Amino acid sequence: MNPISGPPYTLPAGKRLTFRILLTTLLGLSLTLAAVGYTLLLSWQLEGGGAAINEAGSLRMRSYRLAMELEHQQVASKIVQELDDFNRILNDLQTGDAKRPLFLPASQPVREQMQLVQKEWQQHVEVNARKVLSETDLQNKQAMLNLYAKELPVFVESINKLVSLVEVELTEKTTWLRLCQTALIFMSLAASIALLYLLYLWIVGPVTRMQAGIASMSKDDLSVRLPIETEDEFGVLAQAFNQMADHVQSVHRTLEERVAEKTARLQEQNHEVSTLYEIAGFLAGPHAIEELCRGFLQRIMQRMEADGGTVRILDNLSDNLHITVHEGISEKMIEEEHCIKTDDCLCGAATHQGIIIVRDFRKMDQQRRYRCQEEGFFSLAVFQILAREQVIGSFSLHFSKERNISSEERRLLETLGKNLGVAIENQRLIAREKEFAVSNERNLLAQGLHDSIAQGLNFLNLQVQMLEDSLSRNDVEEIKDIAPLLRAGVQESYEDVRELLLNFRTRLQDSNLESEMRNVVAKFQRQTGIHGQIEFVGNGAPLAPEQQLQVLFILQEALSNVRKHAQAGEVSIRVKNERDFSLTVTDNGEGFNMDKVHEKGEAHVGLRIMQERADRLAAKFHIASQPGEGTTIALELLRQERLVA
Incomplete structure (x- = not known):
């Protein structure tokens, strides 16, 4: 049976467990928020009513204080300020202030009593107080003061009644607040119990049943099935579990x-991987091309249990296919096929057509000659050798019995053919690189010989001609002048030869550039008597050996130029090795004119050789010099051009 397949289950929104949980949560949250909101409203009203009681109670004190100030004839401005504060408080009680908060209860008795208090203040108490304040006659002023004192108890009694009514309202609200808080507690307990029950009914129960079913199945009870009691996600999950159990029970038979089949396939794959790993490891080694092909063929024949095999390399210029190595093939067949055209046999045709597999030569065209069949082979498999998507040859496997090449084996042999091609191409590239390196070094050697020794020999040839002329004229004085020049020319040529041989024999010991450079400077001092000092700065990573050798050659050539041309008394070398690498050689010699050097072009050998070596490093090379001010040679190798040592 195949695994469960088909469209995914889709449930209506009303039957989804997530919808019920969300609805229950929203309902409980709404009730909770409503209860909390109502308790907050009651608390806010109680706070505002309490502030109103305080303000109303302060009116009584202010009334008596106003009477005392009028009686003691206080400053008029102070009394006017007191009257304004009184009016402000009455106005706050009337209109309320939500920010503080401060407001009176909205009941009708409280509002009517507040209006009565405000009316008595405006029509009696405030009027009498202002008359007392404005009256100048003492007798009338006393009469008005007596009237104010007479009406004050009535006004204070109205305030007391207002405070009493507010307190009654606040007492009722306090009772409601406590009832709401008690109800909220019981509602929370009820909601918690209901939530626990619903969680057990909707989640815990189905999960427990699912866990029990899984536990039974883990004990090899494949007959276990879950009851489908709901139409929500757990119902769908129980149905899927039952279908999975049906599938597992059928597969278990x-x-x-299946395990034996998978095990055999896994062993085959492991064998393929081990073969690929072994052959790839062999091909990665430093072997000659013939050795690579022979080791490759032997391992492939052993893996495929072949009775014979060949590896042929293609010559693209002549379209010939040459047998490089062979195993299990007679010398007669090798003699006939050691060099064939690509269309002469199946091994050659594979270079154009791709893989060629012959299971039975008897089923092939009997009008055509097949040398493999004449050798007694029954089956044949030929694969291409590829390098950079280009065919460079083919390899063949010959079988004495019928042999079927599976798709996995075909894929393996194709991959190994590519690996062999890459290995052959790598060996060719290595050989070309060595040839190129030797050619470059020979070119530099030839340049050095031509541009130094040849010039010295040319000078000696000229002096010899002059000597012959002097001898013919029997000019002894001129001969005495020419002889030292000949000796000096021979000595200089000898030193040039020794220096060239020394430079081209130079090799780094243990990749220690610093010690080799110090040795070069010390040898330069011994040979020339010129004082030289070298300074190393930085602790960067060492250069790659090939880069270190080029830097050492540039230093030797720079010191050679100092010896030949600078007539210096001191040379300073500074090596800075950080993320970038730089070499600076400075002498205090005669210097030269850079414009004249540029006019000579390539005639100045030493500078050109240093420039070529700097180009090999992909480094910047710079020369600064002025007549009488010495010369500075600078080499800078940027971090992106450095090779890892």
């Missing part, structure tokens, strides 16, 4: 066969 053929499990041994």
Whole structure:
């Protein structure tokens, strides 16, 4: 049976467990928020009513204080300020202030009593107080003061009644607040119990049943099935579990066969991987091309149990296919096929057509000659050898019995053919690189010989001609002048030869550039008597050996130029090795005119050789010099051009 397949289950929104949980949560949250909001409203009203009681109670004190100030004839401005504060408080009580908060209860008795208090203040108490304040006659002023004192108890009694009414309202609200808080507690307990029950009913129960079913199945009870009691996600999950159990039960019947099949396939894959790893490791080694091909063929024949095999390399210029190595093939067949055209046989045709597999030569065209069949082989498999997507040859496997090449084996042999091609191409590139390196070094050697020794020999040839002329004229004085020049020319040529031989024999010991450079400077001092000092700065990573050798050659050539041309008394070398690498050689010699050097072009050998070596490093090379001011040679190798040592 195949695994469960088909469209995914889709449930209506009303039957989804997530919808019920969300609805229950929203309902409980709404009730909770409503209860909390109502308790907050009651608390806010109680706070505002308490502030109103305080303000109303302060009116009584202010009334008596106003009477005392009028009686003691206080400053008029102070009394006017007191009257304004009184009006402000009455106005706050009337209109309320939500920010503080401060407001009176909205009941009708409280509002009517507040209006009565405000009316008595405006029509009696405030009027009498202002008359007392404005009256100048003492007798009338006393009469008005007596009237104010007479009406004051009535006004204070109205305030007391207002405070009493507010307190009654606040007492009722306090009772409601406590009832709401108690109800909220019981509602929370009820909601918690209901939530626990619903969680058990909707989640815990189905999960427990699912866990029990899984536990039974883990004990090899494949007959276990879950009851489908709901139409929500757990119902769908129970249905899927039952279908999975049906599938597992059916698969279990053929499990041994499937395990054996998978095991055999896994062993085959492991064998392929080990073969690929072994041959790839061999091909990665430093072997000659013939050795690579022979080791490759032997391992492939052993892996495929072949009775014979060949590896042929293609010559693209002549379209010939040459047998490089062979195993299990007679010398007669090798003699006939050691060099064939690509269309002469199946091994050659594979270079154009791709893989060629012959299971039975008897089923092939009997009008055509097949040398493999004449050798007694029954089956044949030929694969291309590829390098950079280009065919460079083919390899063949010959079987004495019928042999079927599976798709996995075909894929393996194709991959190994590419690996062999890459290995052959790498060996060719290595050989070309060595040839190129030797050619470059020979070119530099030839340049050095031509541009130094040849010039010295030319000078000696000229002096010899002059000597012959002097001898013919028997000019002894001129001969005495020419002889030292000949000796000096021979000595200089000898020193040039020794220096060239020394430079081209130079090799780094243990990749220690610093010690080799110090040795070069010390040898330069011994040979020339010129004082030289070298300074190393930085602790960067060492250069790659090939880069270190080029830097050493540039230093030797720079010191050679100092010896030949600078007539210096001191040379300073500074090596800075950080992320970038730089070499600076400075002498205090005669210097030269850079414009004249540029006019000579390539005639100045030493500078050109240093420039070529700097180009090999992909480094910047700079020369600064002025007549009488010495010369500075600078080499800078940037971090992106450095090779890892």
